[in-house]
Amino acid sequence: MSDIGQDRVALIGASGWLGRAFGPAMLRQGVVAPGHLIAANRSGAHPAYDDWPDLEWSTDPAVAAGRADIVILSVLPQDFRQMALDCRDRLVLSFMAGVSCAEIADSTGAERIVRALPNAAAGIGRSYSPWFPTPDVTARDRDIVAAILSSVGDADALPREEDLAAATILSGAGPAYAALLADALLQAARDHGLPEDIARKSVEAMICDAPAMMAGQIEGATQLVADYIDYGGTTAAALSAAQDAGFQDAVRAAVTAGIDRVNAMSRE
Numbered sequence: 001m002s003d004i005g006q007d008r009v010a011l012i013g014a015s016g017w018l019g020r021a022f023g024p025a026m027l028r029q030g031v032v033a034p035g036h037l038i039a040a041n042r043s044g045a046h047p048a049y050d051d052w053p054d055l056e057w058s059t060d061p062a063v064a065a066g067r068a069d070i071v072i073l074s075v076l077p078q079d080f081r082q083m084a085l086d087c088r089d090r091l092v093l094s095f096m097a098g099v100s101c102a103e104i105a106d107s108t109g110a111e112r113i114v115r116a117l118p119n120a121a122a123g124i125g126r127s128y129s130p131w132f133p134t135p136d137v138t139a140r141d142r143d144i145v146a147a148i149l150s151s152v153g154d155a156d157a158l159p160r161e162e163d164l165a166a167a168t169i170l171s172g173a174g175p176a177y178a179a180l181l182a183d184a185l186l187q188a189a190r191d192h193g194l195p196e197d198i199a200r201k202s203v204e205a206m207i208c209d210a211p212a213m214m215a216g217q218i219e220g221a222t223q224l225v226a227d228y229i230d231y232g233g234t235t236a237a238a239l240s241a242a243q244d245a246g247f248q249d250a251v252r253a254a255v256t257a258g259i260d261r262v263n264a265m266s267r268e
């Protein structure tokens with residue numbers, strides 16, 4: 001039996017971007033038994049769950065939450081704010097960006113709340129999901145949360161809730177910044193007249209091979225840039241021009257703007 005034991009889990013937003021990664025992963029790995037999962041969405045059974053034809057579906061989040069011991073909130077903040085959920089005496093695990101534990105407690109009555117920030121790599125089992133528990137969360141709750149989050153990748157507890165804002169903008173963004181860089185490189189390649197297929201293969205080699213060369217040693221990135229600069233070749237010229245044009249400033253502005261947005265959402 002999994003860490004969840006006989007507890008019933010309501011996954012609110014089961015067919016959304018994150019929900020359809022978590023639900024099937026939890027079922028496939030035996031974190032929750034099919035008879036103990038209630039999948040809630042607006043449209044009923046979703047093809048991502050075709051392997052579990054007998055799964056219980058609900059289009060009423062309040063009913064699903066009411067029948068569960070553990071409630072996973074995988075809905076947009078604005079949709080959550082329209083819901084009337086009673087989660088008293090339940091463990092609530094929220095994936096929502098910018099919705100504080102205090103707001104979740106206020107609107108659901110829950111005291112045992114964990115906020116986690118997965119990312120889109122959950123869909124390939126490679127999410128990194130930092131999480132924060134309220135003081136009432138028990139040791140068993142923590143094991144349950146670790147089991148749920150581990151079903152789609154790696155996870156670590158954070159000591160302070162406010163650190164979730166940065167986590168939202170960094171790991172929470174998944175491949176978004178890499179996509180921005182890839183798009184800029186593709187446009188530059190086209191500007192220089194590279195045939196489209198060669199441009200695509202060149203940029204794919206840059207973006208998709210880099211992870212294999214840097215995995216497990218990301219702290220070496222600063223040294224890698226310095227090594228290229230010291231090498232004094234063509235890449236040095238390109239990297240220096242990017243730095244002079246404000247590359248680091250652009251990244252810092254992106255992270256700051258994102259954190260500001262998260263904090264504004266918390267006050268909306």
Ligand SMILES: NC(=O)C1=CN([C@@H]2O[C@H](COP(=O)(O)OP(=O)(O)OC[C@H]3O[C@@H](n4cnc5c(N)ncnc54)[C@H](O)[C@@H]3O)[C@@H](O)[C@H]2O)C=CC1
Nearest residue numbers: 013015016017018041042074075076077079095096097120
């Ligand atoms: N997509 C991502 O990479 C990340 C998302 N998040 C957070 O996770 C949460 C979910 O995000 P996504 O999966 O991307 O959203 P999504 O919009 O893809 O999925 C949300 C799901 O909730 C369902 N839903 C909305 N209102 C409902 C209602 N009244 N009753 C039943 N179901 C309802 C929708 O039908 C939809 O399937 C958001 O709060 C987001 O901030 C956090 C980290 C990363």
Ligand SMILES: O=C(O)[C@@H]1CCC=N1
Nearest residue numbers: 097168169172173174
């Ligand atoms: O862009 C977003 O709002 C979602 C939530 C956290 C990360 N991605």
